[in-house]
Each structure stands twice: as structure tokens, then as C-alpha cells.
Amino acid sequence: MKILSWALSMSLFVTLLSGCQLDQPKAQSTSFEATIGILLSDTGLGDGSFNDAAFKGLERARNELGIRFDYREAPDGNYEEKLNELAAQDMDLIIGLGYSVQEALEKVAEENPEQSFLLIDGSSDVANVMSMTFKEHEASFLVGVVAAMTSKTGVIGFIGGMDAEVIHRFEAGYTAGALYADPDIKIIADYAGDFGDAKLGETLASEQINKNADFLYPAAGYTGIGAILKAQEEGIFAAGVDGDQFYVAEKAVVTSMMKNVDIAVYDLVEALVEGSDEKTDYKLGLAENGVTLAEVRLTELTVTQQAKLIDARKKIISGDIIVPDQLKRGN
Missing domain, CATH: 3.40.50.2300 (Response regulator)
Incomplete structure (x- = not known):
């Protein structure tokens, strides 16, 4: 047997x-x-x-x-x-x-x-x-911190592949991290319903950019690749997912949530x-090195911002910050 x-x-x-x-x-x-x-x-x-x-x-x-x-x-x-x-x-x-x-x-x-x-x-x-x-939400929290600290418009975007629990973890962590860094940040979220449509990713990215988003975080496979490339075309920042996707768009990908x-x-x-x-x-999760944040590139974080990012990671690992794995939707 x-x-x-x-x-x-x-x-x-x-x-x-x-x-x-x-x-x-x-x-x-x-x-x-x-x-x-x-x-x-x-x-x-x-x-x-x-x-x-x-x-x-x-x-x-x-x-x-x-x-x-x-x-x-x-x-x-x-x-x-x-x-x-x-x-x-x-x-x-x-x-x-x-x-x-x-x-x-x-x-x-x-x-x-x-x-x-x-x-x-x-x-x-x-x-x-x-x-x-x-625990994608833990490293996504750090992506959210970087996004909020990097954004100049005060608006950032999230694009999910399928409307599923595992993708909700990415969104929940990203949202929590962004609000941790800037309580006034606005997060736009859309779900593509498809992991394999780069053109759809471009379209969703364009819609979010038209709403003033200047940092996009797609957790959407090939659909997300389309969004990242559109971010580069439009001269805004993005974050990769699962692996270090800097080489997908070297003028756009600031960091990546790495599994x-x-x-x-x-x-x-x-x-x-x-x-x-x-x-x-x-x-x-972060404590087990199951997820991590890729190197931050393309933007210079201030000493204070770097310290905030490092402190957030330490607090997640210690349990001082409990990152939500689902968003509370509706009232």
C-alpha cells in the first residue's frame, strides 16, 4: 500500500x-x-x-x-x-x-x-x-503598506481573478495594510471572473486608472499580467503576485507578494x-517563510517608511498585528 x-x-x-x-x-x-x-x-x-x-x-x-x-x-x-x-x-x-x-x-x-x-x-x-x-493575507498586508506609502493620488486598486475565498485573502490583507499605513487611502476592488484573460486585465486596470488609482495589485494569473502591463504603459506602479514579477514589467512592479x-x-x-x-x-505564513515580500524597487522609501514596513512585518510574526483573511462586506 x-x-x-x-x-x-x-x-x-x-x-x-x-x-x-x-x-x-x-x-x-x-x-x-x-x-x-x-x-x-x-x-x-x-x-x-x-x-x-x-x-x-x-x-x-x-x-x-x-x-x-x-x-x-x-x-x-x-x-x-x-x-x-x-x-x-x-x-x-x-x-x-x-x-x-x-x-x-x-x-x-x-x-x-x-x-x-x-x-x-x-x-x-x-x-x-x-x-x-x-497565509497570503499576511504578505499582502505588506504590499498594502507599500502601496499606500507610494501612492500620490490616495487611490489604489486591487484586481482579483475569481471571486473565491483564497483571492479574498489577498484583498483583505492588502486593504488592511493600506489602511494601516494611511487611514484615508481609498481602495478600488474588481473581480475579473477569469485567471486567463490578459485583455480583460488591461480593461480592468484602465478602469481603475481612470478612477485615479496609481498603484495596482492584481491576484489574477494571466489576467493580472495584463493589468501589470497596462500599469506600466500608463506610467503607474503595480505589485506582482505569487512570484517576483519585477521582470514582467520592470518600470512598474515595485514589489511582489511571494508564495x-x-x-x-x-x-x-x-x-x-x-x-x-x-x-x-x-x-x-510570514513566520514559516511560506510567504514573503519581494525586494522593493523603483521607489525610494524614506527611513520612516522603511521602519514602518519592517515593524509591520515583525508585528505580524509576533502576533501583535492580526491580519484579517476576509473583508467584512455590507452593513
Whole structure:
């Protein structure tokens, strides 16, 4: 029966995650000879963020740990079919990337109780599905601080992909951080209903810019790429998401909310050995280095502003600032 054993405790995993840097590979002499499968989220490889980061983590595990992996993309939404293709290979672990694959992954997991699964960006109660979620709201808070301190118009924008709980976390943290830095800041928010439409992202960005927004934060995949490029075209600032997207628009991207999916995936694979069937639910925030803020570029923060940003991060980690993961909507 192929069930994962996670010999490392959660505290050890967090230590690994916090200390691991991709530009400082670990020396490895052991090959786990594990086989890993991954179903990428809607937009697939080449998104410059979420999918590419997870893939990078598996490539590193292949190169340093000797594991083998296979992957599938499902641009047509045929998640169940692709997961079944991976399950038929009798792998040690199958990863479903993104909340949109959750329903299909849980169905396939229930049909294959001896196969282990990992859901990234969602929480599952299915016995053979582990869960990994990120506290996007914590690092988004820091993006909001930078946005409010950078804005000259007093208006900033947020563009979400789908109107979903995970994207609400980005908006909630961003909004809270902006108001923390400037209680008078105005935040415009729109939801595209699509992660794969760059043209729609351009349109939404234009609408927000026409409303005087001079800093945009899209959490919307390829749709967000369109928004970032429009920000650059219009000469305003933007923030990237999931990975460091500075190179998408080097005249616009001030910073990025980074999910260290690559590090998390690598460290989980490293922790894979044969044995028990314990299920684990990972929740990774600033304290665990699961999320972080990319370097701030293009703008010079004052000494006071830099201190405020550093202090906010410390207070989130210490618990002195509790960042909301959902906005209160309506009265």
C-alpha cells in the first residue's frame, strides 16, 4: 500500500522551510527513488508565478534528491481525467495545485484510498489528502503598506481573478495594510471572473486608472499580467503576485507578494519516506517563510517608511498585528 510517511515533525518542516534558499542548494547523497505527480492549476506552465514555482520545486527535487515526477495541465478543466492518468501510475504522491482542482482531486482520492494526495491552496477532510495553504493575507498586508506609502493620488486598486475565498485573502490583507499605513487611502476592488484573460486585465486596470488609482495589485494569473502591463504603459506602479514579477514589467512592479511554493514543495518531497499514514495540514505564513515580500524597487522609501514596513512585518510574526483573511462586506 503506497502511503506517505512524514518522518519530520511540523516544527522540523517549518525549520527546513525557513532555512532553505533556492540559490543555496543542499548537498544530498540520498536518492528517495520516489515518484511524484502534479496537476497544475488552470493557467499551466509559463504563468511566471504559481505553477512555475511548484514546477521549479519538483525540478530541484529531481536534480538534488533523485526523485522522478510527471505533470499534467488541464486548460479545458478536465481535472478528473488528468488526475486519473497520474493515479494509474501508482505514484508515491499526487499534488493538485490550486483550489479549483479540489473537487476533482477529492473524488479521485476517494476512489484511490491507497494513493496519497496533496492539495495546495485548499483544505480537505478526505483521509488520504494532505492540505497546504498559505497565509497570503499576511504578505499582502505588506504590499498594502507599500502601496499606500507610494501612492500620490490616495487611490489604489486591487484586481482579483475569481471571486473565491483564497483571492479574498489577498484583498483583505492588502486593504488592511493600506489602511494601516494611511487611514484615508481609498481602495478600488474588481473581480475579473477569469485567471486567463490578459485583455480583460488591461480593461480592468484602465478602469481603475481612470478612477485615479496609481498603484495596482492584481491576484489574477494571466489576467493580472495584463493589468501589470497596462500599469506600466500608463506610467503607474503595480505589485506582482505569487512570484517576483519585477521582470514582467520592470518600470512598474515595485514589489511582489511571494508564495514560496517552490521551497514548500521541495521540503515536503525531502521529508518523504516510507511508513505511517499520518495526514498533515500545513498553513504557512510570514513566520514559516511560506510567504514573503519581494525586494522593493523603483521607489525610494524614506527611513520612516522603511521602519514602518519592517515593524509591520515583525508585528505580524509576533502576533501583535492580526491580519484579517476576509473583508467584512455590507452593513
